[in-house]
Amino acid sequence: MAKRWGNQLKSWFANHTDLPSDVVLDLPRITMIGQLHIYIENHRGVLAFSNTELRLSLETGQLLIHGQHFVLKTILPEEILLEGTIKKVEFIESG
Amino acid sequence: MRKNWNEAFFGHVSVIITGQLTETFINQAVREGIQIWDVKRLDEQRLVCSMMLQDIKRIKPILKKTSCKIHFNERYGFPFLIKRLMARSGIVIGIILCVAIVFILSNMVWHIEINGADAKVEEQIQKLLKKKHIHVGALEFLLPSLNTIETDLSSQLPKVTWVGVSKKGTTYRIDVVQKELPKKEKVTGPRDLIATKEATIHHVYVEKGQSVVSPDQVVQKGDLLVSGTIGKTEDPSFVSAKGEVIGETWYHATTTVPLKTDYETFTGATYTKHELSFFGWDVPIWGFQKQPFKYEKHERSTKNFRFLFWKLPIAYKKIDYRQYDHTNRQLSEAQALAIGKVDARDHLLRQLPEKSKVLQENVKSQQIVDGKLVLKIFFIVEEDIAKPRAFSTQERKEEIEKQNQEDSEE
Numbered sequence: 223m224a225k226r227w228g229n230q231l232k233s234w235f236a237n238h239t240d241l242p243s244d245v246v247l248d249l250p251r252i253t254m255i256g257q258l259h260i261y262i263e264n265h266r267g268v269l270a271f272s273n274t275e276l277r278l279s280l281e282t283g284q285l286l287i288h289g290q291h292f293v294l295k296t297i298l299p300e301e302i303l304l305e306g307t308i309k310k311v312e313f314i315e316s317g
Numbered sequence: 318m319r320k321n322w323n324e325a326f327f328g329h330v331s332v333i334i335t336g337q338l339t340e341t342f343i344n345q346a347v348r349e350g351i352q353i354w355d356v357k358r359l360d361e362q363r364l365v366c367s368m369m370l371q372d373i374k375r376i377k378p379i380l381k382k383t384s385c386k387i388h389f390n391e392r393y394g395f396p397f398l399i400k401r402l403m404a405r406s407g408i409v410i411g412i413i414l415c416v417a418i419v420f421i422l423s424n425m426v427w428h429i430e431i432n433g434a435d436a437k438v439e440e441q442i443q444k445l446l447k448k449k450h451i452h453v454g455a456l457e458f459l460l461p462s463l464n465t466i467e468t469d470l471s472s473q474l475p476k477v478t479w480v481g482v483s484k485k486g487t488t489y490r491i492d493v494v495q496k497e498l499p500k501k502e503k504v505t506g507p508r509d510l511i512a513t514k515e516a517t518i519h520h521v522y523v524e525k526g527q528s529v530v531s532p533d534q535v536v537q538k539g540d541l542l543v544s545g546t547i548g549k550t551e552d553p554s555f556v557s558a559k560g561e562v563i564g565e566t567w568y569h570a571t572t573t574v575p576l577k578t579d580y581e582t583f584t585g586a587t588y589t590k591h592e593l594s595f596f597g598w599d600v601p602i603w604g605f606q607k608q609p610f611k612y613e614k615h616e617r618s619t620k621n622f623r624f625l626f627w628k629l630p631i632a633y634k635k636i637d638y639r640q641y642d643h644t645n646r647q648l649s650e651a652q653a654l655a656i657g658k659v660d661a662r663d664h665l666l667r668q669l670p671e672k673s674k675v676l677q678e679n680v681k682s683q684q685i686v687d688g689k690l691v692l693k694i695f696f697i698v699e700e701d702i703a704k705p706r707a708f709s710t711q712e713r714k715e716e717i718e719k720q721n722q723e724d725s726e727e
Contacts, residue, residue: 267344272358294356294366297347 248281257308260287263301268294276304286312328370328394331355336385339364345379370396423623426455427487434493438476442491445473451489458620458633465618486626507555507710510543510703512536516564519699526558536564542703546713553717555710562703565676568696572661573689574653577645584640586610592634594619599634610640653690654683661694673700 236243244251244264253261262278262285269284270277273292278285288310296303334342339362346353346368356366368376370392380387402409429446431439446452449469451460460466463482470491471480481492510526518534526543530536545558590604615638622629648656662675677697684691 268340271340271343271356271364272361292358295354297343297353297356299347299350 250278250280250285252285252311254308254311257289258305259295260304260308260311261301262304265300265302268297268302273306278302283316284314286310286314288312324369324394326395328392328396329367330370330373330392331365331367331390333359333388333390334364334366334380334385335362335388336383337362338383339385342379342383342385345383346376349375349379351375365390370394420622420624421456423487423625424457425487426451426453426457426460426489428489429453430488430490432490432492434477434491434495438474438493438495441474442470442493445470457487458622460620462618462620486623505557505705506707507545507713508557508705508707509541509545510558510560510562511706512538512540512542512562512564513702513704514538514564514566516566516700516702518542519563519565521560521562523558523560525556526560528560530562536702545708546717553714555708555713558705560703561701563699564702566698566700566702568665568698569681570661570665570692570694570696572657572664572692572694573686574648574657574660574692575689576648576650576653576685577688578648579643579645581612581641582644584642586640588613588638588640590634590636590638592636594632594634596630604636609638612641612643613638614641615639648690650683650685650690654680654692657690657692658694661692662696665696665698669698670701673698675699 232247233243235241236246239246242251243249248264250265251263253259253263255261264281265285266279266281268276269279271292271294274288274290276287276292276294278287287304287308289306289308292304292306294302295305336342343353343356343364343366351368351372353366353368356364359365376387429443429451431442434442446466449461449466451466461469463484467480467482470482471477474480474493476496477493478496479492479494483490483492515537516535518530518532518536520532521528521530521542523543526545527547528543530540530542536542542562543558543560545556546553547556548554588604588606588609590606591602592599593602594600615636617634617636620633620635622631622633658678658680662678666673666675675696675698679695681693681695682691683693
């Protein structure tokens with residue numbers, strides 16, 4: 223109950239101030255440069271990584287990236303830079 | 318992207334991680350703050366990634382926890398470069414030797430050029446230089462500074478008026494101006510000798526010309542002493558008068574002698590510091606005392622190292638400290654008087670022609686003012702007062718003819 227109230231407060235805060243919602247709501251910020259690069263901030267760790275797939279854990283749910291020739295250029299605790307040919311970015315909501 | 322300099326300097330490796338839980342391994346390593354980049358999947362069990370060489374130790378416990386294995390794939394950077402070079406030590410030694418030899422040769426004296434000296438003086442200079450170890454092949458930073466060479470040379474070469482020492486790259490250039498031998502007297506035109514100052518004539522020595530003054534005669538400045546006109550009045554001939562006219566002259570001189578003088582005398586104690594300076598930073602090599610003496614004077618000589626044509630930002634500095642003592646001298650009036658007399662006489666004689674002699678000196682007054690003895694001295698001096706003055710024969714002839722006419726008219 224308290225957590226839901228907290229979330230509602232946060233989303234109200236994000237809507238009614240100029241602060242970016244990724245900061246307020248702990249959401250991932252994803253930046254893509256064409257199909258070449260994808261840059262994800264605020265992730266919670268790598269779940270699976272292969273040449274064609276990267277599965278990341280998020281605060282709520284997972285992020286699934288499909289493509290080819292994947293190389294993880296940089297990994298930091300909260301940031302990740304993936305290089306390759308990105309075909310699909312998919313959010314998987316946890317139940 | 319991550320090709321920054323410390324990566325190259327500390328070295329990094331490309332490793333293959335084998336295991337079931339490679340993703341977990343990466344997550345944990347990243348959480349520990351280990352930098353990992355360029356991760357690539359090889360197959361289901363194997364990953365390739367890059368990391369810093371110094372992080373290898375820190376991933377060992379993580380490898381154990383996730384039961385992964387590590388294989389070194391490739392090594393990059395400076396530490397590995399050195400290792401590889403060490404395996405080929407011949408090349409390294411060769412390169413170092415080459416640099417060292419060029420460095421030494423760049424700091425060597427290759428040529429000493431002596432200009433303006435005749436063969437004898439040149440040989441003398443070369444001998445003096447050899448005594449100071451300045452010769453072809455000497456290392457430049459061990460040599461004294463240009464100024465010291467210059468002063469040493471000029472003090473030890475009596476036949477030389479001026480010595481200039483300069484350096485251009487590896488060549489020392491020594492310019493010499495030799496004292497010129499007295500030239501043969503020029504043939505001078507007809508002239509008289511006249512008095513340079515008021516005096517009483519003592520002796521007259523005439524080599525050429527006709528003396529018009531006699532001993533004990535008083536002459537004024539500009540008076541004719543020896544005439545260049547000789548022969549009969551009707552048919553005169555003209556010569557260049559030559560001779561010495563010794564006259565007695567008088568001078569008043571005033572000197573002051575301080576009764577108390579402060580002196581600085583060197584005690585003979587010395588202290589030498591050696592420093593290497595890198596980019597303006599002085600690093601002492603030998604001699605670490607900050608202030609070796611309370612009263613000291615120091616001389617500092619700086620030698621830049623050279624490499625081929627370039628001056629390196631590295632220099633060798635030598636600082637010589639010499640201790641001195643303050644002493645003072647208290648003179649009695651009599652001592653001061655004696656000193657004052659000698660000073661005044663020397664000072665006077667320096668301004669007079671060479672063979673001048675002091676005949677008599679009288680102290681007219683002596684007074685002590687502000688701790689100084691003020692002397693007024695009267696000198697009687699014997700000196701050559703003759704000075705040549707040229708005349709034109711044409712004018713002189715006309716003058717004499719006029720004179721003759723006047724005489725005959727009378």
